[in-house]
Amino acid sequence: MAEPFLSIQHVRKSFGATTVVEDFNLDVAPGEFVSFLGPSGCGKTTVLRMVAGFEEPSAGKIVVGGKDITRLKPNQRNVGMVFQAYALFPNLTVAQNIAFGLKVGGMPKPDADRRVAEMLDMIKLPQMADRYPYQLSGGQQQRIALARAIAPKPKLLLLDEPLSALDAKVRVSLREEIRSIQKKLGITTIFVTHDQEEALSISDRIAVMYGGRAEQVGTPFEIYNRPATKFVANFVGTLNVLEGKVTDAASGKVQVNSQEVSLKGKLNGSKSGDTLSLALRPEAISLGRQPGHDASLSGEIAEVHFLGSVIRVRVGIGGNTVSLDTFNNSTTPPPVVGDKADISFSSGDMLVLH
Amino acid sequence: MKSGRFWAWFVFLLGAAYFFIPLIATIEFSLRMRRGVYSFDAYKVVLGDSQFQATFMFSVIVAVFTILLGVLIVVPTAYWIRLRLPQLRPIVEFVTLLPLVIPAIVIVFGYIRMYGSNSPLPFLGSNLGANALLVIGYAALALPYMYRAVDTGLRTIDVRTLTEAAQILGAGWGTIIARVILPNVLIAVLSGAFLTFAIVIGEFTMASLLNRPAFGPYLQNLVANRAYEPAALSIIAFIITWGCMSLIQILSRFAPKSANRPN
Numbered sequence: 307m308a309e310p311f312l313s314i315q316h317v318r319k320s321f322g323a324t325t326v327v328e329d330f331n332l333d334v335a336p337g338e339f340v341s342f343l344g345p346s347g348c349g350k351t352t353v354l355r356m357v358a359g360f361e362e363p364s365a366g367k368i369v370v371g372g373k374d375i376t377r378l379k380p381n382q383r384n385v386g387m388v389f390q391a392y393a394l395f396p397n398l399t400v401a402q403n404i405a406f407g408l409k410v411g412g413m414p415k416p417d418a419d420r421r422v423a424e425m426l427d428m429i430k431l432p433q434m435a436d437r438y439p440y441q442l443s444g445g446q447q448q449r450i451a452l453a454r455a456i457a458p459k460p461k462l463l464l465l466d467e468p469l470s471a472l473d474a475k476v477r478v479s480l481r482e483e484i485r486s487i488q489k490k491l492g493i494t495t496i497f498v499t500h501d502q503e504e505a506l507s508i509s510d511r512i513a514v515m516y517g518g519r520a521e522q523v524g525t526p527f528e529i530y531n532r533p534a535t536k537f538v539a540n541f542v543g544t545l546n547v548l549e550g551k552v553t554d555a556a557s558g559k560v561q562v563n564s565q566e567v568s569l570k571g572k573l574n575g576s577k578s579g580d581t582l583s584l585a586l587r588p589e590a591i592s593l594g595r596q597p598g599h600d601a602s603l604s605g606e607i608a609e610v611h612f613l614g615s616v617i618r619v620r621v622g623i624g625g626n627t628v629s630l631d632t633f634n635n636s637t638t639p640p641p642v643v644g645d646k647a648d649i650s651f652s653s654g655d656m657l658v659l660h
Numbered sequence: 661m662k663s664g665r666f667w668a669w670f671v672f673l674l675g676a677a678y679f680f681i682p683l684i685a686t687i688e689f690s691l692r693m694r695r696g697v698y699s700f701d702a703y704k705v706v707l708g709d710s711q712f713q714a715t716f717m718f719s720v721i722v723a724v725f726t727i728l729l730g731v732l733i734v735v736p737t738a739y740w741i742r743l744r745l746p747q748l749r750p751i752v753e754f755v756t757l758l759p760l761v762i763p764a765i766v767i768v769f770g771y772i773r774m775y776g777s778n779s780p781l782p783f784l785g786s787n788l789g790a791n792a793l794l795v796i797g798y799a800a801l802a803l804p805y806m807y808r809a810v811d812t813g814l815r816t817i818d819v820r821t822l823t824e825a826a827q828i829l830g831a832g833w834g835t836i837i838a839r840v841i842l843p844n845v846l847i848a849v850l851s852g853a854f855l856t857f858a859i860v861i862g863e864f865t866m867a868s869l870l871n872r873p874a875f876g877p878y879l880q881n882l883v884a885n886r887a888y889e890p891a892a893l894s895i896i897a898f899i900i901t902w903g904c905m906s907l908i909q910i911l912s913r914f915a916p917k918s919a920n921r922p923n
Contacts, residue, residue, distance in 0.1 A: 360824055380827040391818060393825035397843040406839075407829035458829065 310369075311336040311494045312357070312462060317366030319352050319518075326352050328518040330366070337492040339485065341505040344515035345541070350498045353515075354464050357496060359383050371461055383462075386455030386493075390467040392447040394439040400450050401426070401435040407458035425453035428487060445476040452484065456491065463488065463495040469504060481508050502542050506530060514538045536583065536659040545585045546628045547659070552580045558653075560584065563624025567601040569653050576658075583659040590655035591630035593619060593641065599650035603628075607645045617641075621649055683898070690891035702892035711878055712893075719867075719875035722791065723860035726798040727853045730806040733799065735849065738810045739841055742819050756807040759800050764865040767797060772869070790870050797866045802859050806852035813848020814841075847912045854904040862897065 310333035319327040327349040334340050342350035355361040357368055359380035368376045375383050394403050401422050408418040426432040429449040439447055448468055455463060465484070469477045485508040488495050499505050505512050506526040513523045514537075522534040533539035540547070550560040550567075555578045558570035562584065569584075576582060595602050605623035617640050621628045628649060634640075641647065693701040706712055741749050759767070771793055775783035783789035819841070826836045842849070867874035879897075883890040 358824075358828055360827075380824070381830045381832060383828075384830075385828060387825070387828045389821050389825060391821050393818070393821040395822065395825070395840055395844070396817070397840075406826070406831075410826075410830040410835060454829070 309336075309372075310334055311338075311371060312496070313367075313369040314353065314357070315367045315369065317353065317356060317363045317368065319349070319356060319361060320364045325364075326518050327356070327363075330518070330520055332513055332520060332523060334494055334496070336494055339488055339495045339497065339508065339510045341497045341499055341509040341512045342515055343499055343502060343505040343512050343542070345500060348515040349518040350500075350513075350515045351466060352518075354466055354496060354498050357462070358385055358387055358464055384458070384460050385462045385464060386458065386460035387464040387466065388448065388451045388455050388468045390470050392439070392444070392451050392471075394447055394451055394454070396439055398438075399435065400431070400437050400439070400442070403439070403450060404454045404457050406454065411458055421457055425457050428456075429453045429483075443476075444472050445480055448472065448480060449483070452487070456487070456493070460493070463493045465495065465497040467498055467500070469499070469501070477504070484508070506542070514541060516541070530587075533585075533657065533659075539585050539657060539659055544588050544629060546588065546591070546626075546630075548584045548586070548623070548626050548628070550582045550584050552576050552578050552582060554578055555580075562603060563626060565603050565623075567603065567653065567656075569601075569656055569658070572653070572656065572658050585657040585659050586628070586651055586655060588618070588629045588631045591628060591649050591651045593621075593630060593632055593647060593649060595648050595650045599652050601653045601656070602648050602650040604646070604648050607641045607643050607647050610640050610643055612640060621647055623649070686891050686894055690888055690895055693888040702888040703896070706882075706889050706892050706896065715873055715875045715878040716861075718873050719861050722795055722798065722872075722874065723857045725795045726802060726860050727856050729795055729799040730802055730852065730856055731849055734803070734806045734810050734852070735842060735845070736837060738807060738814055739819065739837065742811070742814050743823055753807070756803045759802075760804050764797075764801060764863070765869070767800065768866045768869045771797060784870070790872060794866060794870055794872050794874075797870075798856070798860050798863065801863070801866070802852075802856035805855040805859070809848045809852030809855065810845060813845030813851075816848075817841075817844050847908070850911055851908050854908055857904060858901050861900065 312332075312334040314330055314332045317327060317330045318325065326347075330349070330353055332340070342353060344350045352361060356363050359375070359378060359382075363376060366376070367374055370383070370385075395406065398406065404422045404425050405418045408421055413421070422435070423432070426435055429452060431446060431449060431453075434442065434446065434450070439450070442450065448471075451468070468484070469481055472480065481504055484497075497505070497509065506529070509526055511523060511525055512529050513520045514529060515521065516537045522529060522538045524532075524534075529538065529542055533542060539545050548562050550562045552573060553559045553561045553566065555573055555576055558568050558573050560567055560569050560573070560582065573582075592599060603623050605621040605628070607619060608622040608627055609620040611618040611620075612634070615634055616631050617634055619630055619632060619641055621630065630649060690702050691698040691700065693699060693705075737752065741752055772784065773779075775781050775789070775793055777785035783793040822840055822844070823836055826840045831840070861875055862879070863874070864876035864880055866872075868877045868880070879890070879893060882893060
């Protein structure tokens with residue numbers, strides 16, 4: 307990575323005896339869009355609040371643009387932030403809200419007015435300047451909050467679950483809008499979310515957090531396809547987990563419910579007789595034996611869910627149930643519950659979870 | 661009519677009678693100064709009395725300063741308690757309630773002993789000092805009402821998020837309180853202000869013992885020596901109080917509305 311713009315170094319945060327963030331490290335490149343993804347209580351918002359200056363780290367350092375900002379007050383950091391609850395000032399109009407940071411920063415009124423108009427154009431709400439926050443929908447309010455955060459040209463943009471309070475359709479359109487504005491302005495951005503689809507769809511990189519630590523930091527492709535830990539594999543996407551026993555470590559043979567599969571080159575450090583957790587994404591599995599798939603298991607159709615373009619099938623294999631998705635084909639009827647079925651996959655797609 | 665409805669109306673009318681009969685009787689009595697006919701003579705006498713005007717103006721000015729002092733003390737305190745020290749709220753609420761349980765006469769005797777002309781802080785050695793002490797005393801008396809009104813107002817807004825939103829945009833504490841918090845709790849502050857006004861206008865003990873030319877002692881003097889004028893004065897005081905209440909209602913229409921509670 308080039309010289310990082312934001313560097314979070316060995317940051318720890320404790321509230322009394324409870325440690326909520328433990329030795330958190332992350333470097334973010336200039337203009338990069340990084341998401342903190344994790345379940346509630348994993349410490350993602352606490353890290354964001356430390357970057358904003360609302361919480362002081364118990365240990366560690368936060369550097370922005372080469373300057374240590376760890377002990378600076380929030381109003382001295384030149385950071386923009388969008389909150390989950392919009393946090394627009396109810397007593398001010400849309401234009402006054404956007405101009406707030408500019409006025410506080412001492413920008414002359416004509417310049418501030420010009421910047422406000424520019425921001426309103428950017429979020430495509432130029433006609434809303436004189437409205438009050440209560441007169442706007444949730445999506446519009448969040449757009450205004452974004453414009454307000456960006457108006458003073460901050461060095462860093464922090465987004466604290468900005469889409470959580472919105473309905474599904476608005477969420478998708480607004481996240482695309484946020485990403486396109488971020489790309490256009492080239493502003494370094496941290497986005498906190500517990501929604502994996504959101505994180506996967508808009509991030510350059512994702513830091514998956516659990517128990518106050520970054521379990522894995524990587525591109526959405528890496529996080530989804532090569533999860534580093536069991537938690538990441540389980541948390542991101544749908545995953546089939548099968549318990550297996552190594553029968554021959556040298557040749558990579560693993561027994562899954564008395565059926566043998568070969569996982570050559572994937573059993574690093576495992577010995578014959580070890581039990582393993584093996585994971586497969588639904589989309590890596592095919593119903594029936596398919597050419598190119600070098601591993602297969604036999605079972606029985608347990609459930610069939612017709613979802614329109616996709617049919618989700620659950621196949622019982624011994625004590626395990628494996629989910630897989632097949633595309634709907636109008637000429638082929640869906641599988642029938644109770645029928646015998648083989649599933650096949652490429653052993654290269656199987657993940658060995660540690 | 662169902663029996664439940666009957667009893668509801670019965671209780672309502674009983675309450676209304678309890679409230680309105682003495683009021684109507686007072687109005688009726690205040691109009692009987694001129695023998696045999698109803699007239700506004702008592703009101704003319706009261707309103708034309710130079711002492712009425714002087715004492716009323718004095719109390720209005722004292723009320724304004726009391727309100728300013730109350731706002732300066734209570735708004736930052738209630739805001740800070742809500743933002744940073746919520747664990748202290750029971751203690752602060754207890755302290756703000758003390759003026760309700762400690763009689764004004766105890767407070768004023770304490771003041772006289774503490775701030776007499778021979779004390780290190782001789783507030784009572786000059787008129788200005790005594791007036792300042794009266795304002796401070798009234799601010800303490802009005803504390804329970806002012807604090808509760810402001811605290812209720814703060815409860816209706818997301819104090820923490822609004823503060824953080826302003827902070828991250830570069831605002832300091834002064835700007836946050838003056839431009840974000842105060843405008844959003846203005847109606848609550850006004851409610852507290854009008855209650856303070858009502859308390860100060862009629863207060864007798866402190867003003868009398870500190871020997872201030874206030875409206876309360878004038879009222880007491882009038883009640884002791886006249887017949888019809890006190891009734892007229894009561895009605896005037898009643899109109900002022902209700903005028904204040906109506907003003908709160910009118911001003912609340914112009915209050916900033918929150919996104920969650922648009923109406």
